[in-house]
Amino acid sequence: MKITLDDVAKEAGVSRATVDRVLNERGNVSPVTVERVHRALYSTNYWLSDEDEFPKKKYNFDFIFPTPHSRYLDFYSRLIDAIKHSYNAHLVNARFHRVEAFNPNALADKLNEIGSDTDGIAFAAYEHPKVRTAVDELVAKEIGIVTLVSDISSTNRTAYVGINNRAAGRTAGLLMGRFLGPGSQGKIGLFLGSHAYLGHEEREAGFRGLIREQFPNLRIIEMPELLDNDDRAQDLTSGTLAEENNLLGIYNIGGGTEGIAQSLKNLELTNNLVFIAHELFDNTRAHLLDGTLDAIINQDVSHEAFNAIEILINHKEKRSISKGIVEPKVEIYLPENI
Numbered sequence: 001m002k003i004t005l006d007d008v009a010k011e012a013g014v015s016r017a018t019v020d021r022v023l024n025e026r027g028n029v030s031p032v033t034v035e036r037v038h039r040a041l042y043s044t045n046y047w048l049s050d051e052d053e054f055p056k057k058k059y060n061f062d063f064i065f066p067t068p069h070s071r072y073l074d075f076y077s078r079l080i081d082a083i084k085h086s087y088n089a090h091l092v093n094a095r096f097h098r099v100e101a102f103n104p105n106a107l108a109d110k111l112n113e114i115g116s117d118t119d120g121i122a123f124a125a126y127e128h129p130k131v132r133t134a135v136d137e138l139v140a141k142e143i144g145i146v147t148l149v150s151d152i153s154s155t156n157r158t159a160y161v162g163i164n165n166r167a168a169g170r171t172a173g174l175l176m177g178r179f180l181g182p183g184s185q186g187k188i189g190l191f192l193g194s195h196a197y198l199g200h201e202e203r204e205a206g207f208r209g210l211i212r213e214q215f216p217n218l219r220i221i222e223m224p225e226l227l228d229n230d231d232r233a234q235d236l237t238s239g240t241l242a243e244e245n246n247l248l249g250i251y252n253i254g255g256g257t258e259g260i261a262q263s264l265k266n267l268e269l270t271n272n273l274v275f276i277a278h279e280l281f282d283n284t285r286a287h288l289l290d291g292t293l294d295a296i297i298n299q300d301v302s303h304e305a306f307n308a309i310e311i312l313i314n315h316k317e318k319r320s321i322s323k324g325i326v327e328p329k330v331e332i333y334l335p336e337n338i
Contacts, residue, residue, distance in 0.1 A: 104128030150199030169206025193254020228255025
């Protein structure tokens, strides 16, 4: 069945004329709407309805994610599903790979292995010299390299796809201070996933900066790395709450939110402090609704999946990398808007 512009317009929630303007690049369309139309073009298989319009080249793109061992790392499973739905198999052959979490040597080896036969790679990056070397060697071969969710420093990678993590940390700091109220004095427990993620360090810097600037009466206590592990998070939280007096809040930068939440519930402290974390999953949604969590900072994985593939295609087609791309926004979820 031939897919029409009316079908695309309905899928995108815009007019037929808007779809026509996007296809013919006549301008006067916002970047957000352009992205919605492009996503609708692929989700409706519009390109398959006319042989002459269908791109003749099919690209092999590879995606590398950590092996899941906690609820948080299932975030990458959701990202994989979003990638699969972003483009049909006639346009992109998406190949998925897993590496041991927090093992930069394994990641560097996988990058080198894939690099011998690929049209582009997107991966969750670790900060490590071997990973940076592997990235630059692939870029020198004109392979498109996109970092997903967390960026990597001092490389020539093609692009980063993900939220502004420093802004996300500052947002968490502002919410924490506002929830506690002006003049509040006490301690905030700061839980870090891993220093291997630049994104986690950026969130930490943003959070510390905002608290220091606007809520100087709050003192941040840094906890050991959780390594995105729920069991470890529960043990560390229970120990911290037993030792620390006047703990007013907890900010969890990465994974382990389930463990922290369970510790608070077991100790009947869910109403005694402010708890802010990242990513809206089924379990974090439940903790938000029952009051264990006060706010969730989220990122749209479908948006990021589309951007990653679009950037890799732009690179292969030698177009502007940013063509058709809208930067992901930091999303805030509270019990009243989920």
